[in-house]
Amino acid sequence: MAPSILQPEADAPAQKYVAAKTLTQFDSPSLLHRSLLEQPHKVIRASGSYLYLEDGRKILDACGGAAVAIIGHGNDEVAQAALDQMRQVSYVHTLSYTTDSAENLARSILRSNDSGFDHGLVKAFFVGSGSEANDAAMKCARQYWYEKGQTQRRYFISRLQGYHGNTIGSMSVSTMVGRKIPYQDMLLPYVSHVSAADVYHGSNDGEKEEEFTERLIAEIEVEFLRLGPENIISFMAETVVGAASGTMPAPKGYWPAVRNLCNKYGILLHLDEIMCGMGRTGTLFAFEQEGIRPDIVTIGKGLGGGYAPIAAMLINSTIVDSLRKGTSAFNHGQTYQAHPVSCATALAVQNIVRRDGLLERVKILGSKLQDLLSTTFTDCDYVGDIRGRGLFWSLEFVENKARKSPFPKEFHFGPRVQQAAFNIGVAIYPGSGTIDGLSGDHVLIAPPYTTTEEELEVAVATVKKAYNEVVAAYF
Numbered sequence: 001m002a003p004s005i006l007q008p009e010a011d012a013p014a015q016k017y018v019a020a021k022t023l024t025q026f027d028s029p030s031l032l033h034r035s036l037l038e039q040p041h042k043v044i045r046a047s048g049s050y051l052y053l054e055d056g057r058k059i060l061d062a063c064g065g066a067a068v069a070i071i072g073h074g075n076d077e078v079a080q081a082a083l084d085q086m087r088q089v090s091y092v093h094t095l096s097y098t099t100d101s102a103e104n105l106a107r108s109i110l111r112s113n114d115s116g117f118d119h120g121l122v123k124a125f126f127v128g129s130g131s132e133a134n135d136a137a138m139k140c141a142r143q144y145w146y147e148k149g150q151t152q153r154r155y156f157i158s159r160l161q162g163y164h165g166n167t168i169g170s171m172s173v174s175t176m177v178g179r180k181i182p183y184q185d186m187l188l189p190y191v192s193h194v195s196a197a198d199v200y201h202g203s204n205d206g207e208k209e210e211e212f213t214e215r216l217i218a219e220i221e222v223e224f225l226r227l228g229p230e231n232i233i234s235f236m237a238e239t240v241v242g243a244a245s246g247t248m249p250a251p252k253g254y255w256p257a258v259r260n261l262c263n264k265y266g267i268l269l270h271l272d273e274i275m276c277g278m279g280r281t282g283t284l285f286a287f288e289q290e291g292i293r294p295d296i297v298t299i300g301k302g303l304g305g306g307y308a309p310i311a312a313m314l315i316n317s318t319i320v321d322s323l324r325k326g327t328s329a330f331n332h333g334q335t336y337q338a339h340p341v342s343c344a345t346a347l348a349v350q351n352i353v354r355r356d357g358l359l360e361r362v363k364i365l366g367s368k369l370q371d372l373l374s375t376t377f378t379d380c381d382y383v384g385d386i387r388g389r390g391l392f393w394s395l396e397f398v399e400n401k402a403r404k405s406p407f408p409k410e411f412h413f414g415p416r417v418q419q420a421a422f423n424i425g426v427a428i429y430p431g432s433g434t435i436d437g438l439s440g441d442h443v444l445i446a447p448p449y450t451t452t453e454e455e456l457e458v459a460v461a462t463v464k465k466a467y468n469e470v471v472a473a474y475f
């Protein structure tokens with residue numbers, strides 16, 4: 001009988017709960033790794049779906065870092081584009097200048113996209129990371145209202161089980177509790193969190209998805225009214241939640257209902273697609289599949305595919321027109337904004353995605369991955385949920401499937417599965433704090449769009465082996 005997190009057995013095998021980390025002495029410790037305890041793996045070469053380590057190992061990268069490497073590693077066309085741009089214009093400041101690479105990248109993303117979906121976004125601001133993009137978006141949304149004379153609007157409404165970044169602004173709206181601990185009392189004060197759109201944990205027994213959606217929407221409406229809609233800047237959330245709770249799409253009808261509610265109360269809708277956007281779910285933007293048009297969208301990760309640090313805030317014409325009538329400039333600028341080399345690199349990545357029909361490939365391989373995960377894990381006693389969309393999938397591990405109760409967090413079930421898979425030769429992304437920011441484990445699989453069916457088979461079979469090892473260690 002397994003020890004329960006709710007009622008630990010008196011004689012629970014304490015030695016099985018050893019901390020996942022032990023202090024190790026390294027001959028030449030990394031001078032930059034964030035952990036002072038662990039030594040990162042040194043990658044000496046990366047090509048296609050594989051990473052080659054200094055110790056001779058070859059690792060199948062089934063998560064592209066953190067869902068970043070959408071076209072795999074070491075692409076020569078992209079390298080050439082970066083080099084060409086460096087030679088042509090290596091840097092200019094956006095205060096006075098622009099470049100073809102930045103303009104063409106903006107055009108490529110904003111032009112009515114190939115699926116024919118009219119997203120309504122008309123302007124892009126390129127920055128260096130997802131966190132910066134979200135901070136920019138929060139500032140832009142605030143400026144929008146400020147210039148309309150609605151200076152009392154201070155609140156951002158976001159959701160539990162959401163992640164938006166590590167800067168003070170983006171962390172304030174995030175709910176990954178572990179990352180916030182030392183900073184809790186210095187985060188933005190005007191933030192309110194509503195429930196996650198978590199069908200697995202949040203819906204009641206026998207409740208239809210539509211009914212769950214109605215409950216969630218009612219809760220948001222109550223929160224809007226409690227704070228006063230006239231005091232709220234935006235509702236911000238991930239269209240499909242990524243690292244915080246493990247590739248979690250919202251229940252049916254949720255997004256159209258949120259859009260209607262934001263319209264009803266005059267609140268901006270900001271979708272964070274830093275992880276789930278740029279084709280990861282099979283369409284350029286995940287919100288296309290929901291049939292809605294947000295006011296602000298943030299993208300990152302897949303935008304540059306890992307070849308250069310780049311992310312963006314995209315805004316619609318309502319905001320642009322309003323700012324034009326106000327101070328006529330977004331009051332935000334950074335030295336490396338719209339960096340020409342990053343933009344040229346991202347453009348090369350996006351051109352490859354379009355030319356090689358990779359979004360279609362995501363749909364086809366995505367359903368293959370879904371099938372593989374279902375056939376391999378559905379009957380596993382400790383896999384509570386298998387969820388995702390496109391090439392963006394997660395397994396959530398639970399100690400008790402009927403109760404959906406998590407493993408003790410000290411056991412680090414998700415990180416252990418990730419570690420065991422890595423030892424066998426497959427990189428996946430670990431997640432913990434899945435349920436409430438503290439407990440609950442998942443692992444995330446997000447391979448490059450260029451991956452093959454065989455690689456997916458290897459990845460899933462390896463995760464199964466790793467899972468078996470961790471289960472054996474626990475019981």
Ligand code: PLP
Binds near residue numbers: 129273
């Ligand atoms: N938003 C989401 C949904 C993310 O997944 C991430 C990163 O994981 C971020 C924002 C922050 O992006 P970055 O790490 O590039 O700052």
